[in-house]
Amino acid sequence: MFWPPENFILEELVCKHVFDKWGYNSWSFFDDRALRTIDIIRRRLNKRMIINNWKWGGEFTQRGLRCNQCQLVKDKTEAGIVYCTPHVRGIAFDFDVEGMVAEEVRQWLIKHKEILPVPIRLEAGVNWVHLDIAPVPTLEKITLFNP
Ligand SMILES: [Zn+2]
Numbered sequence: 001m002f003w004p005p006e007n008f009i010l011e012e013l014v015c016k017h018v019f020d021k022w023g024y025n026s027w028s029f030f031d032d033r034a035l036r037t038i039d040i041i042r043r044r045l046n047k048r049m050i051i052n053n054w055k056w057g058g059e060f061t062q063r064g065l066r067c068n069q070c071q072l073v074k075d076k077t078e079a080g081i082v083y084c085t086p087h088v089r090g091i092a093f094d095f096d097v098e099g100m101v102a103e104e105v106r107q108w109l110i111k112h113k114e115i116l117p118v119p120i121r122l123e124a125g126v127n128w129v130h131l132d133i134a135p136v137p138t139l140e141k142i143t144l145f146n147p
């Protein structure tokens with residue numbers, strides 16, 4: 001059974017390639033702990049979170065699940081670079097929160113880490129929020145990592 005989040009539609013979470021090919025079945029490509037995590041954050045923050053916006057003509061297409069036809073993945077493949085980003089594993093999202101800069105969002109998450117259903121990783125120092133639930137060798141609720 002899929003676990004569609006309450007606060008996001010599929011098009012915000014997958015690239016158009018995946019949406020066009022798999023439609024509603026694309027939900028099965030996600031780890032539902034990751035979906036639950038962004039859904040809870042969205043509800044608790046109570047502000048708009050922008051992940052992908054290609055459905056409405058926006059520029060963002062690769063901020064959720066990326067497939068092998070997505071440019072970032074394609075470029076790495078063509079350059080002979082091994083690429084195992086959590087974005088291709090259905091456990092990562094990049095987003096902006098309306099009215100907050102990325103560092104404020106990271107600090108908010110650190111302050112409210114008790115709301116998180118599972119431990120998360122946040123990319124440090126970037127001007128968007130990258131959140132994933134890749135396993136880490138620690139019991140910390142939030143791990144900051146450098147790209
Ligand atoms: Zn794609």
Ligand SMILES: [Zn+2]
Pocket residue numbers: 087092093094130131
């Ligand atoms: Zn990312």
